[in-house]
């Protein structure tokens with residue numbers, strides 16, 4: 684696990700941007716994408732650049748259950764606004780929050796089998812979740828439906844008018860699905876991520892209590908942290 688210490692979110696997003704470009708230049712075809720506030724600046728940098736994803740495929744980590752892709756808080760809508768409208772991919776895949784559970788799990792697993800991820804962008808939740816894999820998720824999990832924890836609902840309610848509007852469930856790639864990516868790039872910015880980063884980088888083996896620790900066994904993980912997120916490990 685390589686840790687890149689940067690001074691700011693701006694610098695970290697620039698580094699992330701450079702790594703994505705490098706992957707594309709070196710022939711990466713399938714990009715695993717994340718939502719949330721963490722990668723926003725990185726996506727902005729991609730949209731401001733001359734990068735061309737028209738031959739590439741994107742697959743996203745997760746989607747709220749019950750929100751159609753046209754809903755402003757859906758992750759499909761987020762991706763369209765932040766990246767896809769400006770930089771279209773040949774194909775962009777996200778879980779479909781309106782599909783029935785079993786059908787959606789099978790459909791998305793088939794997408795992931797068809798398109799193994801070359802480079803996966805990840806953020807991290809306060810409780811160490813990656814994608815929507817909350818503490819207690821099996822380390823060998825694949826795409827599944829998850830009940831969001833109160834911690835995640837609290838963190839995400841800022842995007843909704845009121846807390847009761849936050850969906851209680853999501854479809855998410857599992858931890859084993861994420862581990863299949865050839866390369867993983869995890870970004871964390873801000874003091875509120877310091878505890879989660881400490882838990883991840885001090886872990887010696889994976890534990891279900893802290894989903895991010897599954898990454899300890901991945902051969903190619905880079906973590907980009909700003910000073911605040913690194914404040915408990917430096």
Ligand SMILES: O=P(O)(O)OC[C@H]1O[C@](O)(CO)[C@@H](O)[C@@H]1O
Pocket residue numbers: 717718719720721722744745805806807808809813814815835839
């Ligand atoms: O980047 P943020 O907004 O801090 O979110 C952190 C994590 O939470 C999620 O948005 C899910 O709650 C993840 O997809 C993300 O990595």
